[in-house]
Amino acid sequence: MVDTACPAVSAADLLALKERYLIPCVYHFYQRPLAIVSGEGAYLIDSTGRRYIDGFSGVTVMSAGHCEPAIIEPVTEQMRTLQHTTSIYLTEPVLRLAERLASITPGDLCRSFFCASGSEAVEGALLLAALHTGRRQVLAMNGGLHGRTRWGMNVTGLEMWRTDPDPIDGVTHVPFGDIEALEQCLAAEGERYAALIAEPIQGNGGVRVPDPGYWPAVRRLCDRYGILLVFDEVQTGFNRTGHWFACEHWGVVPDVLAVSKALGNGFPIAAFITNDTVAASYTRPGASTYGGNPVCAAAALATIRFHQDRRLGENARARGAELRDGLRSIARRCRSFGAPRGIGLMLGCPVTDASGRPDPVRTDMMLESFKDHGLLAGKTGADRNVLTFMPPLTINTAEVGLILECVGLGVADAG
Ligand SMILES: Cc1ncc(COP(=O)(O)O)c(C=O)c1O
Structure with missing residues (x-):
């Protein structure tokens, strides 16, 4: 719901407020951050009305989907x-x-x-x-x-x-x-x-x-x-x-x-x-x-x-297998994007440079590019080089396909 006294503002406006009023330790993803205004099932919608498939679930919180x-x-x-x-x-x-x-x-x-x-x-x-x-x-x-x-x-x-x-x-x-x-x-x-x-x-x-x-x-x-x-x-x-x-x-x-x-x-x-x-x-x-x-x-x-x-445990296993297979085939095509590890719908792919070392810069490029193609993924790891995929457990096969499409495009852009 939009508060009419406070209409949706742009990401730039919110960024200015954040930089002025939050303690600097509160960090955010993306060089070009988005302002999220609503959620629906497996999707988040930004202040421009664009829909993103949520591949991070607010760090594994929204397992039953947004605004269920x-x-x-x-x-x-x-x-x-x-x-x-x-x-x-x-x-x-x-x-x-x-x-x-x-x-x-x-x-x-x-x-x-x-x-x-x-x-x-x-x-x-x-x-x-x-x-x-x-x-x-x-x-x-x-x-x-x-x-x-x-x-x-x-x-x-x-x-x-x-x-x-x-x-x-x-x-x-x-x-x-x-x-x-x-x-x-x-x-x-x-x-x-x-x-x-x-x-x-x-x-x-x-x-x-x-x-x-x-x-x-x-x-x-x-x-x-x-x-x-x-x-x-x-x-x-x-x-x-x-x-x-x-x-x-x-x-x-x-x-x-x-x-x-x-x-x-x-x-x-x-x-x-x-x-x-x-x-x-x-x-x-x-x-x-x-x-x-x-x-x-x-x-x-x-x-x-x-x-x-909704048998979300079963769905996590079935959709997790589909997501893992798809990520694995993308990893076969791109050397810098490593094979997925994890279980169910908790998957991560390490990003490395030509000599196999963790590549946090390329990781950020991929993360940003996923977002530009419509997927919000996560980033973890001691070297900040593991792209993580932890969508709501409600996702269906078509939504797994959508995640994989965005990953394929993002990896190609930055790979
Ligand atoms: C495994 C684990 N334990 C504890 C925490 C801390 O939880 P909170 O941020 O709710 O305090 C987190 C947060 O990400 C976590 O991932």
Whole structure:
């Protein structure tokens, strides 16, 4: 809806406002940025009325598509009924949501603490691990991303997102996917660690999937040393990879699961979820003003229902296979555009120069060119050279074709 008191302005006008009034760390994609004014299903529409296919979903948030009526309607109804109280009162939506999450999360995970962002969920998950084990040290992975809070930023293993010039003690990073390195680290000082935190598939690290035996071996090591395994599924959760949670691909159940993003399909909600035993360690009063907000909880309940009704997990697998095949054939034709990696509709293609080194400049050219052809894709990786494709899970075969057409044209322009 357009606010008539404030008509849609151009991207240039918005850029001027941003540069004047936001803290400079808030960065944006594109040399020629667009101003997005509305969304519909798998599409975003800019201030000139141009439609783009959304290949990034607001970083894996809009898995059920933009402005989906099956979600908007119950949310609107909830807003008319009760917009906000807080977790000190009993309200039905958040408790129904906790019940629902217990039924879709793997293994014995059954108790949730709700908050408003992925960073907060990670912070809470690590606090819970410290309370349960009585230890303070944390293991994390190179290439992982876990948020902007102090602890979240410090367990992050990507230089670009570790802004804090004075890192906290007690965090050790190990190479992602390397079980021997982890074994060596634990053999020296395994009993010091409260938690090992990791994304099952690294998102911002450039869509990195470890070898099949890796997560089961990590699970065994955590058990041996009494370390809680914390999976950050803020990005991979809710059918992005074809299952409710990515850890299901390996049959590994974490002790704590951090979720957010696609859970609310655009409404700010997050949670850390654990089993009865670990939950029993967190008994001192805890509250979150927005954790369990009835509107966000209603959005999450409607989102989960929509995922089930529309079988979005199946669609992620089927459309993901089509997208992967198409990206692979583009990669065969263009040496600088690497073969896709990832699972389901979480795919990334590395961009390299003639000698095979990461090429962030060419990556930006491709990203810009995709946009000019009508596709908004993502960009991740320690070297900022991985183009990522994570569209809404509602996309159909024709929309996969549209994404591939834009990628083909963009790669040809910049390749
Ligand atoms: C894996 C992962 N964890 C945590 C976060 C932080 O979430 P938020 O931005 O909601 O605080 C992100 C954000 O991109 C993420 O991708």
